[in-house]
Amino acid sequence: MNMNDIEKNGLVLLGCGKMGSAMLKGWLDGGLPPASVWVSDPNPSDWLVGIKGLNLNTDLPSAPAVVLVAVKPQMMADALPTLAAMGNGETLFISVAAGITIATYEELLGSRTPIVRAMPNTPAAVGRGITAIIGNGLATADHAELAEALLSSVGQVVRLDSEDQMGAVTAISGCGPAYTFHLIEAMAAAGTAKGLNPDLALTLARATVAGAGHLAENSEEDPSQLRVNVTSPNGVTQAALEVLMSDSDGFPPLLLRAVEAAINRDRELGE
Ligand SMILES: NC(=O)c1ccc[n+]([C@@H]2O[C@H](COP(=O)([O-])OP(=O)(O)OC[C@H]3O[C@@H](n4cnc5c(N)ncnc54)[C@H](OP(=O)(O)O)[C@@H]3O)[C@@H](O)[C@H]2O)c1
Numbered sequence: 367m368n369m370n371d372i373e374k375n376g377l378v379l380l381g382c383g384k385m386g387s388a389m390l391k392g393w394l395d396g397g398l399p400p401a402s403v404w405v406s407d408p409n410p411s412d413w414l415v416g417i418k419g420l421n422l423n424t425d426l427p428s429a430p431a432v433v434l435v436a437v438k439p440q441m442m443a444d445a446l447p448t449l450a451a452m453g454n455g456e457t458l459f460i461s462v463a464a465g466i467t468i469a470t471y472e473e474l475l476g477s478r479t480p481i482v483r484a485m486p487n488t489p490a491a492v493g494r495g496i497t498a499i500i501g502n503g504l505a506t507a508d509h510a511e512l513a514e515a516l517l518s519s520v521g522q523v524v525r526l527d528s529e530d531q532m533g534a535v536t537a538i539s540g541c542g543p544a545y546t547f548h549l550i551e552a553m554a555a556a557g558t559a560k561g562l563n564p565d566l567a568l569t570l571a572r573a574t575v576a577g578a579g580h581l582a583e584n585s586e587e588d589p590s591q592l593r594v595n596v597t598s599p600n601g602v603t604q605a606a607l608e609v610l611m612s613d614s615d616g617f618p619p620l621l622l623r624a625v626e627a628a629i630n631r632d633r634e635l636g637e
Contacts, residue, residue: 381437388491392520465635495521537628
C-alpha cells in the first residue's frame with residue numbers, strides 16, 4: 367500500500383482545523399490531487415473553499431484507503447460513529463487526537479478495524495513535522511507503511527514500540543512547537559524589557575530560535591556541545607545559563623513540570 371492507493375481510493379479527513387489543515391496543506395503541496403481528498407468539517411475555513419476539485423462536505427466514498435481523524439478528543443464520541451460503516455474493513459483509520467486510546471477507536475468503529483494512532487505537530491504545514499505512530503493488531507505492515515508514507519510527506523515519522531509512550535510523545539513533540547513559540551515570545555519580551563524596540567526584539571528572537579533549531583538538526587555536534595560552543599568561559603552566556611540551568615528553579619525542573627502537566631491532561635482526555 368502506498369500513496370497510489372490514496373489517490374485511487376481516496377482519503378477522508380474528518381475535522382480540518384489547525385492540525386488537519388497543517389497536514390492537508392503539506393499533502394497538497396506534495397502533489398496529492400485535491401480530487402482524492404474528502405474533507406468533512408462543519409465550518410470549513412476559507413482556504414478550503416478555494417481549493418479546486420476538493421470534495422468538501424460532500425458524500426463520502428464507502429471504502430476510502432484512509433480516514434484521518436483530526437477532531438478534538440472531546441468531539442470523538444459524536445463524530446466517529448458517523449463513519450462506523452467504514453470500520454471492520456479495508457479502510458485504515460489514522461487518528462491524531464491526543465489521549466484517545468486505540469481501545470476506544472475499536473469500541474467506536476469495530477474491533478476488526480485497522481487503526482493507527484499518530485501524534486503529529488503543526489510544523490507539518492511546512493513539511494517539517496514529526497509524527498509518532500503505533501498501530502493496533504489489525505494494522506498490518508502494509509497499513510503501517512501507508513500511514514508512514516502519508517505522514518512522511520509532511521515531515522519525519524517515528525514508530526513507537528508501545529501505546530504507553532504516546533502520552534510522553536504528545537507532551538514533547540505534539541505540544542513542543544507551542545513551548546518553542548513561547549520561548550520566542552519570552553525572549554522577545556525580555557529584549558523589549560531591556561530597551562529594544564519590540565519589532566527588533568521579535569526579529570532577533572525568531573531568527574535565533576529558527577537558526578539554532580536548524581543548526582541543532584544539521585550539525586554533527588549534539589545540542590549540549592552546541593551550547594558549550596556559545597558559552598565562553600566566564601563570559602556572558604555563562605552568566606545567563608547559571609540562571610537557566612539551575613536544578614532548583616531553572617529550565618529543566620520547569621519543563622519537567624510542564625511535561626508532567628501535559629501527560630496528566632492527555633490521560634484525562636482519554637478517560
Ligand atoms: N493543534 C495541534 O498542534 C495538534 C497536534 C497534534 C495533534 N492534535 C490533535 O488534532 C486534533 C484536532 O486539533 P486541532 O488543534 O486541529 O483542533 P481544531 O482546530 O478545533 O480542529 C478540529 C476541527 O474539527 C471540526 N469538527 C468538530 N466536530 C466535527 C465533526 N463532528 N465532524 C467533522 N469535523 C468536526 C471543528 O469544527 P468547529 O471548530 O466548528 O468545531 C474543527 O474545524 C485534536 O484531536 C488534537 O488532539 C493537534
